[in-house]
Amino acid sequence: RPLSTAIAVEICRTIKGTNLDIRRVPGVKLANPRTQEVIYTPPEGEALLRDKLANWERFLHESDELDPLIRMAVGHYQFEAIHPFMDGNGRTGRVLNILYLVDKQLLEIPVLYLSRYIIQNRADYYDLLLDVTRSYQWEGWLLYMLEGVRTTADWTTAKIRAIRELLGETTNYIRSTAPSIYTHEFAEQLFIQPYCRIGNLVHAGVGHRETVSKYLKVLCDIGVLEEQKAGREKLFINPRFLHLLTTDSNKYRSFA
Known part of the structure; x- marks a missing residue:
């Protein structure tokens, strides 16, 4: 099945072991774990979140010549910025990355453990996500994700x-x-x-x-x-x- 909001919900439900759905409750904020400073406030309201997820879906499945690895990296940023669930967004997004590569026939089976690279380089991951949000600095984020694919492929x-x-x-x-x-x-x-x-x-x-x-x-x-x-x-x-x-x-x- 092509990646969709419904699949993202299904993945997050499996990860969390609960019958959750797209966020309805406002007040979600992402804070620096050391200083507790709020560094990002994701969009709120189920209707707005579903609208942004629909845009995310359209971007993933557009039939232009953009390289699938670049599209995966941009799509991952979109999903994490939308932050559609109360919890489990990071793990869900990382699973979606691999399923996208399978969907685009870059992998036959979901064997590329990209989470390993992201977890090992967690600080850079969050810094570069924020750089895109705050000042549209896409290059660093894209290079980070491409390096993650390369090193993880070698390791695998x-x-x-x-x-x-x-x-x-x-x-x-x-x-x-x-x-x-x-x-x-x-x-x-x-x-x-x-x-x-x-x-x-x-x-x-x-x-x-x-x-x-x-x-x-x-x-x-x-x-x-x-x-x-x-x-x-x-x-x-x-x-x-x-x-x-x-x-x-x-x-x-x-x-x-």
Whole structure:
């Protein structure tokens, strides 16, 4: 679906876990977290907010020759300046960035974690947003967002490369250490998520429940997985994969 106000509302509801909607209550102000000085007062009134969001939608979907990355950056400024929700605007806007790149076929899947760059450079992010609002200084803002895409793309590529290397090493280790349970398809199932349940692998066709349980025990014994209790369930964690997904590091413990 093309990006729209309705999708933005749906995203923010998911993020906040509440049935929220476009702001109706006045009095929202953005303040400097250190000094509490009010630095920006977004527009107020549901009708005005919806009108500005309609303009945001039209801008995103205009069919001119403006580069999609530039349009994403300008559209992100528009959305954050409108500030349509009582809370969750930043996170919603960052999700919309990635969905826009998918919509424009610059990404096949929403794998570019642009939030990492923005969070790491948060002070510049807010300063440059305000520079556009106060004095129309677009160049600094656009360069900031383009640099964010570039550095995040480099970081993501390196992360994917590390995960692929880990998959290869894990596959080779299982094949050499536990050949009786090895199949390439089984090894790949361990990288669908950083954890699995017996039921997941049964559903994937790895084997019957008793067989899968035996396979997972072997993988725990040889150090590929770690078993953890989660209520009444057993989770089988892929610790090296989890480490790659949750840290900046692309290094992991060797199987040797």
